Amino acid sequence: MLSGAIGRVQSPRVIRIGGGVALEVADVLEQLGLSKPLIVTDKNLIILGHVATVTDVLDSAGVAWGVFEDVVEDPTDTCVDAGLNAFGQSDYDCVIGLGGGSPMDTAKAISFMSVNAGHVREYKAPYQIDRCGPPVILIPTTGGTGSELTRWCVITDTERTEKYNLSGLACVATAALIDWTFTTTKPWRITADTAVDSLTHAMEAYVSRRAFAYTDAFALSAMPLISEHVRSACHDPENAIAREALMLAASQAGMAFSNASVALVHGMSRPIGAHFHVAHGLSNAMLLPAVTAFSVNDAPERYATCARVMCWASERDSDEMACARLVEELTRLNDDLKVPCPSELGHAKDDAMFSVMAEQALASGSPQNNPRIPSAAEIVQLYQQIW
Numbered sequence: 001m002l003s004g005a006i007g008r009v010q011s012p013r014v015i016r017i018g019g020g021v022a023l024e025v026a027d028v029l030e031q032l033g034l035s036k037p038l039i040v041t042d043k044n045l046i047i048l049g050h051v052a053t054v055t056d057v058l059d060s061a062g063v064a065w066g067v068f069e070d071v072v073e074d075p076t077d078t079c080v081d082a083g084l085n086a087f088g089q090s091d092y093d094c095v096i097g098l099g100g101g102s103p104m105d106t107a108k109a110i111s112f113m114s115v116n117a118g119h120v121r122e123y124k125a126p127y128q129i130d131r132c133g134p135p136v137i138l139i140p141t142t143g144g145t146g147s148e149l150t151r152w153c154v155i156t157d158t159e160r161t162e163k164y165n166l167s168g169l170a171c172v173a174t175a176a177l178i179d180w181t182f183t184t185t186k187p188w189r190i191t192a193d194t195a196v197d198s199l200t201h202a203m204e205a206y207v208s209r210r211a212f213a214y215t216d217a218f219a220l221s222a223m224p225l226i227s228e229h230v231r232s233a234c235h236d237p238e239n240a241i242a243r244e245a246l247m248l249a250a251s252q253a254g255m256a257f258s259n260a261s262v263a264l265v266h267g268m269s270r271p272i273g274a275h276f277h278v279a280h281g282l283s284n285a286m287l288l289p290a291v292t293a294f295s296v297n298d299a300p301e302r303y304a305t306c307a308r309v310m311c312w313a314s315e316r317d318s319d320e321m322a323c324a325r326l327v328e329e330l331t332r333l334n335d336d337l338k339v340p341c342p343s344e345l346g347h348a349k350d351d352a353m354f355s356v357m358a359e360q361a362l363a364s365g366s367p368q369n370n371p372r373i374p375s376a377a378e379i380v381q382l383y384q385q386i387w
Contacts, residue, residue: 007212014175026061101145105153112170129168141182143246144194146254148176163274180247193281205256215260225249267366271357299371
């Protein structure tokens with residue numbers, strides 16, 4: 001971003017961060033003048049007891065509540081419709097999104113679609129959804145998506161097999177309670193994938209054509225936290241230091257990409273999720289080394305800085321050497337985190353499908369933020385390379 005250009009920042013009104021802050025949910029509702037939330041979550045979080053952690057606090061405070069527990073992974077338009085129906089069954093005055101990116105994004109969509117007519121696809125980016133619905137309180141249970149602090153959500157269209165971004169003031173939470181203690185129950189695969197999702201957020205925000213000083217600060221702080229602690233969190237799920245670091249990094253990276261946007265990795269990742277039902281963080285991990293190698297020569301100083309802040313290169317290394325080290329270490333990180341390629345998950349190469357996916361990636365707008373803006377043919381080649 002050029003010096004003197006204007007950065008525009010959107011963030012929640014209330015942000016509380018730290019172990020145990022989820023227990024302050026009733027206090028936050030009172031602060032905001034709210035009295036009856038619909039909790040949007042999934043069945044697994046009920047089984048794990050995380051929903052009870054919140055509802056017990058609400059019960060103790062005499063706060064009435066309801067639950068919509070039917071959120072699916074990579075939430076769909078039909079999931080949002082079901083949540084809207086649940087919201088309309090009582091006089092709820094706010095929504096609590098409790099979980100990973102799927103429940104949080106669903107909560108956002110339920111809120112803004114309760115006051116905006118039509119189908120959710122009518123509001124996909126670059127449309128800006130600024131007519132806000134009821135307040136949204138987000139409580140993440142994974143250290144990855146950063147949705148609790150972003151102005152984005154992602155919904156899958158079941159009719160068109162398309163995963164699209166939604167953006168605007170209506171996608172910004174009213175409050176975020178960021179409590180790392182929820183993440184200790186997460187298994188290796190989710191821990192690894194959500195951490196690399198955060199790393200991708202931070203790196204893409206930093207190299208984005210829309211980056212500026214405010215977002216740079218968050219991105220540069222998040223990257224070393226992830227690179228230093230992700231392996232420890234995977235090998236030792238109860239490691240409090242690692243878990244806290246990854247949750248903080250996820251939020252910092254969320255602030256960075258929410259206001260600087262993501263780039264080519266995310267543009268290519270969404271079609272993988274839509275067509276092959278690969279988890280978002282995992283598809284990002286599959287793509288990150290190859291897309292970085294594709295892009296480094298168009299922003300060598302920026303990518304070299306990424307390598308240096310993660311201690312993968314030194315100040316004595318040339319930018320060229322640092323960029324090479326960055327690609328090497330991202331590849332090594334994938335190996336250590338046991339990231340499979342799509343074919344190892346049973347998904348066969350399909351050049352015709354890759355062409356469709358390339359067009360969907362470009363239509364999302366994210367690749368246009370990349371240092372090297374790809375053609376559709378180059379995106380197809382990248383899909384072939386990582387497959």
